[in-house]
Amino acid sequence: MSRPLLLGLLINLLLLAGFVTLRGDLLALAIPFALYLLFGYWRAPTELQLDVRRHLNLERVAPGQSVVVTLTLVNRGAALHEILVQDFLPPGLTVTDGAARHFATLKRDASATWTYTVSGPRGYYGFTSTRVEARDDLGLIQRLETLAAPGQLLVLPPLVRLKRVDIRPRRTRVYAGTIPARTGGPGVDFFGVRDYQPGDTTRSLNWRVTARHGEIASGRDVAMQRLYANEFEQERVADVGIILDGRDRTNRFGGGHSIFEHSVLATAALTDALIAQGNRVGMLVYGQFLQWTFSGYGKFQRERIMQALGAARPGGSDVFSNLEHIPARLFPINSQLVIVSPLVADDLEVLVQLRARGYQVMVISPDPVSFELSHLPPTPEVEQAGRVVKMERELLLGNLRRAGIQTLNWNVDHPFDRAIRTSLGRPPQWLRAVGGQV
Numbered sequence: 001m002s003r004p005l006l007l008g009l010l011i012n013l014l015l016l017a018g019f020v021t022l023r024g025d026l027l028a029l030a031i032p033f034a035l036y037l038l039f040g041y042w043r044a045p046t047e048l049q050l051d052v053r054r055h056l057n058l059e060r061v062a063p064g065q066s067v068v069v070t071l072t073l074v075n076r077g078a079a080l081h082e083i084l085v086q087d088f089l090p091p092g093l094t095v096t097d098g099a100a101r102h103f104a105t106l107k108r109d110a111s112a113t114w115t116y117t118v119s120g121p122r123g124y125y126g127f128t129s130t131r132v133e134a135r136d137d138l139g140l141i142q143r144l145e146t147l148a149a150p151g152q153l154l155v156l157p158p159l160v161r162l163k164r165v166d167i168r169p170r171r172t173r174v175y176a177g178t179i180p181a182r183t184g185g186p187g188v189d190f191f192g193v194r195d196y197q198p199g200d201t202t203r204s205l206n207w208r209v210t211a212r213h214g215e216i217a218s219g220r221d222v223a224m225q226r227l228y229a230n231e232f233e234q235e236r237v238a239d240v241g242i243i244l245d246g247r248d249r250t251n252r253f254g255g256g257h258s259i260f261e262h263s264v265l266a267t268a269a270l271t272d273a274l275i276a277q278g279n280r281v282g283m284l285v286y287g288q289f290l291q292w293t294f295s296g297y298g299k300f301q302r303e304r305i306m307q308a309l310g311a312a313r314p315g316g317s318d319v320f321s322n323l324e325h326i327p328a329r330l331f332p333i334n335s336q337l338v339i340v341s342p343l344v345a346d347d348l349e350v351l352v353q354l355r356a357r358g359y360q361v362m363v364i365s366p367d368p369v370s371f372e373l374s375h376l377p378p379t380p381e382v383e384q385a386g387r388v389v390k391m392e393r394e395l396l397l398g399n400l401r402r403a404g405i406q407t408l409n410w411n412v413d414h415p416f417d418r419a420i421r422t423s424l425g426r427p428p429q430w431l432r433a434v435g436g437q438v
Helices: 003-021 024-042 207-213 260-276 298-311 347-356 368-373 380-402 416-423 429-433
Strands: 050-056 067-075 080-087 094-097 101-106 111-119 123-135 142-155 176-195 216-218 223-225 228-236 239-245 280-286 290-296 336-340 360-366 406-410
Touching: 050 123, 050 142, 067 080, 067 101, 067 123, 067 142, 101 111, 123 298, 142 298, 207 228, 239 260, 260 280, 260 298, 260 336, 260 360, 260 416, 280 298, 290 298, 347 360, 347 380, 368 380, 380 406, 406 416
Parallel strands: 239 280, 239 336, 336 360, 360 406
Antiparallel strands: 050 067, 067 111, 080 101, 080 123, 094 111, 123 142, 176 228, 216 223, 280 290
C-alpha cells in the first residue's frame, strides 16, 4: 500500500472518529497528517521531461577489458528535488567501478552526468533503457518513468596470431595469393620442365636437362640447340568456408562446463590467418540455428566475422542436432572447408560425404575427452572410462584421416598456435607437387 493512500485512510478514520464521538482532540490530531499530505502533493514532481544520453568510451573490446559508461540526464521540465536513476545492465556485464545507480537534484534545464565501469566475457551486449524515480522532499509522492538510452558493446573473442595456415583446395581463384594452384606459371616452388619460350628469363633455363635431352634443330644457315626452362607452380587465393559447431550436444558437459569458447578462439585465429593470406572467407555458425556470414575479402570481412563470433552462442535444436543439414550449397564445389567441432561419432559419415562431393575438408577438433576429464575427480572409475572414450575418439579421427580429411586433435590445455604449427605445418615439396595431403 502506498504512503499517500495509507495517510489518507488514517486522516479519514480520525475525522470519522472525531465526528462520531464529538471529541475535538481527535479532529485536531488529523490536522498534522492532513498538512503533511498536502505539503507532499504540493511538492510532488509533475510530469517528467527528461532526456538521457549514453556514451561508451569503447564499443569493441577484448574479454575482461574495462569500458566506461557515461550517462547524462537533462531536465527539460520543472525542477526536481530528488531523483534516483537506475541504469539497466545487460545480463553478463558486471560493474567493476562506480555504480549503476545515481542520486541527484535537477533544476530546470540543468543536467547531471556520472560514469561507471563495466566488463564482461565474450558476447554482444545491448543497453536499452534507464529507470528514473522522482520524489518530493518528504518521500511521499513518487513518479517512475523508463527512458530509452540505447547503446551496444561487443566483446570480441581473444585473437591468437598464426603465422600460416596451409590449405590445399582443389580449385583456386584467379587472383594471386599463397595457395598452390597445381598449374605452371610464376611462383616459388618447382613444378616441372618445359620448352624454353621467347620472353622467359635466362635464370629459368635448366642447363642440365638441356645438356642431356636438348636436340640440335638445324636450319638453312645455322644449327640451334633446343632449350628447356624450369616451370614453377602458381600461387593464388582460394574460397574458404569455416563452419563453427555450436551444438549443445558437442559443446556442453556436466557441471555447466562448455568447450565452445575454445572453438570460438580457434575460429577467430583461423579467420585472421586465412584472410591475411588473401583468401575469400565465409563463416557458418551451426547450432540452434544457422548464422551465415557471406564470403568476402580483406579487413572488412574480418571485422564482420569477428562480430559474428562475438555474438555466437551454443544452442540445441532437433533440426540441427546432426551435421547432415549443413547447407553445402553455400560453399563453391572444390573449395576448402574448415570445420571447427569437438565431433561426435555420427559426424563421420557427413564429413566423408562432403569429401566425396569434392570439398577439401580440414577438421580442427578441440579435444572434449581431455577437457571433460580435467573437470572430473581422478578416481579409478573415471580413469578407466576416460581410456575407453579416448580409444573411441582415436578410432573416429583415424577414420577421418583415412578418408583424406586433414585432422587436428587439439588439447585445449596447449596453445592453439603451437598445435597448428606442429600438426598442420607446411607439407613437403614433393607432396605438394603431386597434390597430396598431410
